[in-house]
Amino acid sequence: MIKLSFHGAARMVPGSKYLITINEEKILIDCGLFQGARDLRQLNWEAPPFDPAELNAIILTHGHIDHIGYLPRLVKQGYSGPVYATPPTVDISILSLLDTAHLQMEDAEYRNRNKLSRHPKALPLFDTDDAQAAITHLNPVEFSRWIEIGKSFRFRYHRAGHILGAAGVEVELRDGGRKVSIYFSGDVGRYGNPLTIDPSVPPETDYLVCESTYGGRIHPAEEPSYEIANIVNDIHKNKAVLLIPAFAVGRTQQIIYLVNHLIRHKVIPPIDIHIDSPMAISATDIYVKYRSYHSLSPEDLMGDQCILNGRNVFFHRERAESKALNRLKGPAIIMSASGMMTGGRILHHLLNRLNRAETVLLLVGFMAEGTIGRKVMDGEKEIYIHKTLVQVLAKVVTMYSLSGHGDYYELLHWLEPLKKAPKTVFVTHGESSQAEAMAAHLKEERGWNCMIPNLGRTVEL
């Protein structure tokens, strides 16, 4: 008997965890953290709805925390098998898990020092030891290579665009004489991003698990560089600080790339970029190491002329350096995590700068329901940060053109080569409104049978 259970990213974006059960074997696709509203985050603290010790393998699609951030908890609760990921995803996961552990520990310490916790003692969800323990399970697997797990399961990776190394997972299951195939889309990126390679044509499979982050949206057609140029030119004119919530790996490099590209072509004057993160290093090394996974040229990645680094890019690891940024005068850019403003050093920058009219806050990523990021994006004028009421006087700008996810039109384009209708498309990784819109588009355009699973739902295949 083959079963598929949805233990995350079901009628929501965060928490990706899909459990495949084939007789006695159990494989988990992605191992993401829940982010956003408090009751959702609470799930990260509870025991998972399956026994981690019974899992045979974990297969990761890419290095974002909503796909990998639950790994340290799962290892701590008894998971001892391999964790497969593409080679760049292994490197990004190591950085991301350690960075998140540091941020969790900093946050817990800050809460305890300032008596901000509702609990007697604030604890990190996982610390650096937990992250280190999880990292030892990572196993790199190249794209296209079939990997057998047990007698009845094999998988291979296909390119998904999105971020460096991101993949979709094609799964083949054998139950006696019966064969079933499933394709997990992962997060499907956009076409023409120089920091990734375009998503590859999806394989024909019996079932499809398809993301729907922007299943009801069409992204603006304009080039993100025009928007960035206008914002940075304004920042220069007003000697202001541009604050961008973003994780240290992935979108941070995309923004550095765009800004440095504009400086190089003299569209904007030079500007300093500060990356404030405990693990902040030049992620350039990862892009140099994995040349075939993006389309930047070797010249783009060299020395002082490096488009992802250069003399105007500063990395701040220590907390004292992070604090010193409070006194920074514009024009300058500060990038800091977390991307959805759920914790991390970005909160301190918001406490310091959100109530200043000259600050510009640029929102470039997805903001889950219940996060401070979503509140600010929705135009709330007063928000609580660390129990302090802060007036939002800063100018808030949302840029969808920098999204790492395709809109529904791009998703339909990506699926266009498929001739055979999947038996069922499970529409996941989208809030209900987006998932429903995506399912409606798939029914209308392709006549495909769609289902939007609720959290915890199990279906028999």
Ligand SMILES: [Zn+2]
């Ligand atoms: Zn992602």
